[in-house]
Amino acid sequence: MTQEAVVEIRGLVAGYGRHPVLHKLDLMVWHGEALGIAGKNGAGKTTLFKVILGLIAPLAGSVSVQGQMLDTPRVRRLVRCQIGYVPQLHTPGKMPVSVHDAVLMGRWSKGLGFFKRPTMQDRQKVSEILQEIGMSHKEWQEVHLLSGGEQQKVSIGRALVREAPILLLDEPSTYLDHGSQAEIIELIRTIQLKHHLTLIMISHDPEHLEGMSDRILLLKNGRLEER
Amino acid sequence: MGVVILNLNLTTIRFALMHIGLLGAAIAMVLGFSPLVGAMVGILLASLLLGPAGDFLNMDTGVSGVLFMTGSLGLAFLIFYKAGVPAMDAFALFSGSILALSTIEIWVIGGLGVLMILVFFLFYREIQMVLFNQELAESLGVPAKGIRNALLLLTGLAIGVNIRMVGVLLVDAAVLLPAIAALSIAKSLRGALILSAFFGILSQVGGVAFSMAYDCPSGASITLAAVLMVCLAAIYGHIVKSIRR
Numbered sequence: 345m346t347q348e349a350v351v352e353i354r355g356l357v358a359g360y361g362r363h364p365v366l367h368k369l370d371l372m373v374w375h376g377e378a379l380g381i382a383g384k385n386g387a388g389k390t391t392l393f394k395v396i397l398g399l400i401a402p403l404a405g406s407v408s409v410q411g412q413m414l415d416t417p418r419v420r421r422l423v424r425c426q427i428g429y430v431p432q433l434h435t436p437g438k439m440p441v442s443v444h445d446a447v448l449m450g451r452w453s454k455g456l457g458f459f460k461r462p463t464m465q466d467r468q469k470v471s472e473i474l475q476e477i478g479m480s481h482k483e484w485q486e487v488h489l490l491s492g493g494e495q496q497k498v499s500i501g502r503a504l505v506r507e508a509p510i511l512l513l514d515e516p517s518t519y520l521d522h523g524s525q526a527e528i529i530e531l532i533r534t535i536q537l538k539h540h541l542t543l544i545m546i547s548h549d550p551e552h553l554e555g556m557s558d559r560i561l562l563l564k565n566g567r568l569e570e571r
Numbered sequence: 572m573g574v575v576i577l578n579l580n581l582t583t584i585r586f587a588l589m590h591i592g593l594l595g596a597a598i599a600m601v602l603g604f605s606p607l608v609g610a611m612v613g614i615l616l617a618s619l620l621l622g623p624a625g626d627f628l629n630m631d632t633g634v635s636g637v638l639f640m641t642g643s644l645g646l647a648f649l650i651f652y653k654a655g656v657p658a659m660d661a662f663a664l665f666s667g668s669i670l671a672l673s674t675i676e677i678w679v680i681g682g683l684g685v686l687m688i689l690v691f692f693l694f695y696r697e698i699q700m701v702l703f704n705q706e707l708a709e710s711l712g713v714p715a716k717g718i719r720n721a722l723l724l725l726t727g728l729a730i731g732v733n734i735r736m737v738g739v740l741l742v743d744a745a746v747l748l749p750a751i752a753a754l755s756i757a758k759s760l761r762g763a764l765i766l767s768a769f770f771g772i773l774s775q776v777g778g779v780a781f782s783m784a785y786d787c788p789s790g791a792s793i794t795l796a797a798v799l800m801v802c803l804a805a806i807y808g809h810i811v812k813s814i815r816r
Binding site: 399424429438450452458459461 | 703
C-alpha cells in the first residue's frame with residue numbers, strides 16, 4: 345500500500361432527488377489498499393458506489409478518482425473505464441448466457457463498444473482470466489446453471505477482464521455458503537496481490553469483510569466512522 | 572420481441588400496450604379516423620413514453636405499465652360513453668386476421684422485420700448486457716436506459732403489427748409463446764432469437780395452413796400451433812437436461 349490517494353472524497357452530499365443519503369462524507373482510499381465499508385441496509389453504501397462509478401452526480405462536495413475530478417458526465421464516463429464493479433449476487437434470469445460471454449461483457453468500453461466486435465485479443469484475455477479464477481472448465485456453460493460461488497467468480501472475472509486498477513465489490517461473500525465464502529475471500533486476496541489492485545468492498549455485516557480488508561470503516565447516518 | 576418481453580419482465584407492459592391500443596382506437600373513432608391507425612399511434616407513443624415515465628416517476632417499468640394500462644382503459648370507456656361510440660366497434664380490433672392484410676400492411680410488416688433484425692445484429696452485445704443485468708450494463712458504461720427504451724419501442728411496434736395479424740387477445744401466442752419455447756432449449760441469446768423467430772414462423776404458417784385445410788379461424792389455429800410448440804420444446808428441454816445430468 346502506498347500513500348497515493350486513488351479515491352478522494354471531500355464533503356460529499358449525495359442521494360436521490362431531494363433526499364440526501366450521504367451527508368458531508370470524507371474518504372481517502374490509498375493505492376493498493378483493501379478497504380471494507382460496513383453499514384446497515386439503507387445506510388448509503390450502494391449510493392457511495394454509484395457516486396464513485398459516476399452513475400449519480402454529487403449534490404455537493406468533490407469526488408476524484410485517480411486524480412480526475414468527477415465533475416462532468418464525460419469525465420465520469422472515462423473514469424468508469426478504470427473501475428471494475430462486482431455487483432451483489434443476484435438470481436440471474438432465464439436468459440442463456442455462457443460464462444465466456446458473461447466475462448467478455450467486462451470488455452465493454454475497454455475495446456468492445458458500439459460497432460466494435462470482440463477481437464481475438466479480447467477472447468484470449470477472457471480465457472486467461474477464466475484460467476486464473478478457476479472457471480476454464482465451465483467456459484461454455486450457462487451462467488444461470490452455476491452455483492452461487494461460481495456465479496460470484498464469473499462476476500469477479502468480468503471485473504478483472506477490464507484490466508482496471510480499482511475494484512468495487514458489493515457484498516462479495518455475503519450470500520454464499522461457508523466453503524464458497526472462504527474460496528471467494530482467497531480469490532480476492534490473490535487477485536489483489538497479483539494485479540496490484542485497490543479494493544473497496546461494502547457489506548451490511550463487518551464480519552464478512554474481515555478476511556479481505558486492510559481496514560474497515562462504518563457507514564452511519566451518511567458518514568464514515570472508524571471501527 | 573418475446574425474448575425481450577420475458578427477459579426485461581415486460582409482461583405487464585405488453586398488456587398495457589394492448590389497452591393503450593384500445594384508447595388510441597377510441598380517440599380515432601371519435602375523430603373519424605381508422606381505429607387501427609389510432610391503435611398503432613397510441614401504442615407507438617406509449618412505448619416511447621413508458622420507459623422515461625417510469626424513470627421520472629421513479630417506478631419500475633412494470634409498475635408504470637399498470638398505471639398506463641388502467642388509466643388508458645378507464646379513459647377509453649369514458650370516451651366511448653361520452654362520445655356515444657359503440658364499444659363493440661373498437662373491440663373488433665381485438666380479433667385480427669392474417670388473411671385480411673393489405674399489400675401495404677405486408678410491406679410495413681416486412682420492413683419492421685428487417686429493422687428488428689438490423690437492430691439486433693448491430694447492437695447484439697449491448698442488448699445482451701441489458702437483458703442479462705441492467706444495473707451491471709449501466710456500471711460498464713452501456714447506455715442501458717436508452718437501449719431499454721428502444722427495446723420498448725420495438726416491442727410496441729411488434730405488438731401493434733401482431734394485433735393486426737392475430738388480434739389483441741392472441742398476441743401472446745404470436746409474440747410470447749415462440750419465445751417461451753425458444754428459451755426452454757436455447758443455449759445463448761443468439762440461439763434464443765433465431766429459434767424464437769423460427770418457432771414464430773412455424774406456428775404462423777402451420778396455423779394458417781391448418782385453418783385453410785380444416786376451415787377453422789386462423790387466429791385460434793396459430794395459437795394452438797404455438798401452444799403445441801411450447802409443449803414439445805419443454806419436453807425436449809427436459810429430456811436434454813436429464814441426459815446432461
